[in-house]
Amino acid sequence: MEAQIAAAKVGKYATSESGDTLEMVERPCGGISFVMVDGQRSGKSAKAISNVVARKAINLLSEGVRDGAAARAASDYLYTYRSGKVLATLNILSVDLLSKTMVVVRNNPTPLILIQDGRIEVLDDPVDPVGIRRQIQPSIKEIPLAPGLAAVVYTDGLTYAGDRRGKRMDVVGCVQDLLAEEAPNPERWANHLLKTAIKLDEGRPVDDISILVLAILPRNNDESRTLKVRMPL
Amino acid sequence: MEAQIAAAKVGKYATSESGDTLEMVERPCGGISFVMVDGQRSGKSAKAISNVVARKAINLLSEGVRDGAAARAASDYLYTYRSGKVLATLNILSVDLLSKTMVVVRNNPTPLILIQDGRIEVLDDPVDPVGIRRQIQPSIKEIPLAPGLAAVVYTDGLTYAGDRRGKRMDVVGCVQDLLAEEAPNPERWANHLLKTAIKLDEGRPVDDISILVLAILPRNNDESRTLKVRMPL
Numbered sequence: 001m002e003a004q005i006a007a008a009k010v011g012k013y014a015t016s017e018s019g020d021t022l023e024m025v026e027r028p029c030g031g032i033s034f035v036m037v038d039g040q041r042s043g044k045s046a047k048a049i050s051n052v053v054a055r056k057a058i059n060l061l062s063e064g065v066r067d068g069a070a071a072r073a074a075s076d077y078l079y080t081y082r083s084g085k086v087l088a089t090l091n092i093l094s095v096d097l098l099s100k101t102m103v104v105v106r107n108n109p110t111p112l113i114l115i116q117d118g119r120i121e122v123l124d125d126p127v128d129p130v131g132i133r134r135q136i137q138p139s140i141k142e143i144p145l146a147p148g149l150a151a152v153v154y155t156d157g158l159t160y161a162g163d164r165r166g167k168r169m170d171v172v173g174c175v176q177d178l179l180a181e182e183a184p185n186p187e188r189w190a191n192h193l194l195k196t197a198i199k200l201d202e203g204r205p206v207d208d209i210s211i212l213v214l215a216i217l218p219r220n221n222d223e224s225r226t227l228k229v230r231m232p233l
Numbered sequence: 234m235e236a237q238i239a240a241a242k243v244g245k246y247a248t249s250e251s252g253d254t255l256e257m258v259e260r261p262c263g264g265i266s267f268v269m270v271d272g273q274r275s276g277k278s279a280k281a282i283s284n285v286v287a288r289k290a291i292n293l294l295s296e297g298v299r300d301g302a303a304a305r306a307a308s309d310y311l312y313t314y315r316s317g318k319v320l321a322t323l324n325i326l327s328v329d330l331l332s333k334t335m336v337v338v339r340n341n342p343t344p345l346i347l348i349q350d351g352r353i354e355v356l357d358d359p360v361d362p363v364g365i366r367r368q369i370q371p372s373i374k375e376i377p378l379a380p381g382l383a384a385v386v387y388t389d390g391l392t393y394a395g396d397r398r399g400k401r402m403d404v405v406g407c408v409q410d411l412l413a414e415e416a417p418n419p420e421r422w423a424n425h426l427l428k429t430a431i432k433l434d435e436g437r438p439v440d441d442i443s444i445l446v447l448a449i450l451p452r453n454n455d456e457s458r459t460l461k462v463r464m465p466l
Contacts, residue, residue, distance in 0.1 A: 018458075
């Protein structure tokens with residue numbers, strides 16, 4: 001098997017920077033983790049919040065701390081640091097080679113899409129964002145790694161796309177259409193979802209948007225790990 | 234302008250994991266940093282060393298610590314942690330939006346290739362690896378961001394490719410050929426360099442190999458940031 005992961009990210013129109021933070025880290029016991037955080041408000045203040053939360057979670061994951069504990073710690077840390085006055089949404093998506101599972105952590109009221117055996121499941125049980133009180137519980141799901149397993153994780157900006165024109169984006173419908181066409185293809189799917197959203201917003205995103213797509217696929221012979229990043233300056 | 238970065242990485246043949254660690258982190262004041270560490274020996278023990286060094290550097294960079302200070306701290310940390318008995322090579326490659334420069338930090342005796350205005354420069358001044366004594370100095374270079382600027386950074390495994398058959402890889406020559414063909418293309422170049430090395434080793438790399446290629450290119454209209462990762466499981 002191999003894991004393919006792609007992310008696409010854009011800032012709210014006419015803000016200097018996206019308030020979302022997306023970071024990646026290798027797991028010391030094998031595997032990889034992605035942390036996606038959407039800070040309250042937008043622009044610089046949101047970025048400062050999302051950066052602090054993501055950094056805390058990433059640092060802990062890089063030391064081998066389990067995903068749920070890292071999410072709890074990130075929440076407590078933000079609560080302490082900002083006296084419970086700001087919130088952020090947090091998602092952690094990991095490929096854990098120790099337990100041979102994909103681990104999905106949700107502290108984000110925005111739904112999350114799972115694909116198993118060609119079927120779509122929407123995770124939308126109510127959860128709290130992080131930082132607003134003590135005792136925040138993350139929603140955690142562990143699924144054995146198998147070809148065809150995939151996850152689509154996104155910040156609420158994606159669901160707000162088109163809102164201004166009264167034609168809100170149907171994320172689940174969009175993923176259903178993609179899945180009807182082809183097996184999960186993280187790079188194509190992430191870019192397609194982002195492009196669709198930007199089009200609905202007529203080129204001017206009404207909110208920061210971040211999308212992360214992970215798929216477990218049959219492995220070709222290639223033993224190498226690869227990474228590719230593009231960043232407008 | 235936009236920055237494009239690609240990495241390709243493979244472990245020594247018949248070892249469970251690569252002893253190299255490559256991590257990426259967003260800079261809190263804008264930009265992105267990549268840390269590449271090659272731990273002494275190979276396999277699990279090398280991985281433990283490279284992971285510790287990379288994690289220390291990444292954590293500091295994520296807090297806004299400057300590249301040179303992060304390299305010094307990572308060295309002192311390894312020295313203290315392992316009593317100066319193990320070494321690692323360290324490279325940090327950053328796009329710093331605050332100073333509008335590309336920052337290149339070298340604590341790796343293996344050369345590093347810079348490209349400016351279509352000309353290749355090889356950085357090979359003598360430097361110490363990290364962890365072996367106090368007072369390790371990194372070699373630091375800051376170059377203003379401009380289209381056409383590029384860097385090719387790699388661990389010594391790339392230069393050892395083909396050694397077994399007495400036909401060692403000519404990395405600089407290979408990059409010269411690539412540059413004669415096209416403007417810097419991180420994804421294609423990183424993959425080409427890795428494939429050439431693996432071919433010279435007849436499919437069985439004699440050492441861990443990691444390659445990182447960064448290029449500053451003219452920007453197209455696309456405002457989005459993207460990321461793509463592939464990991465064999």
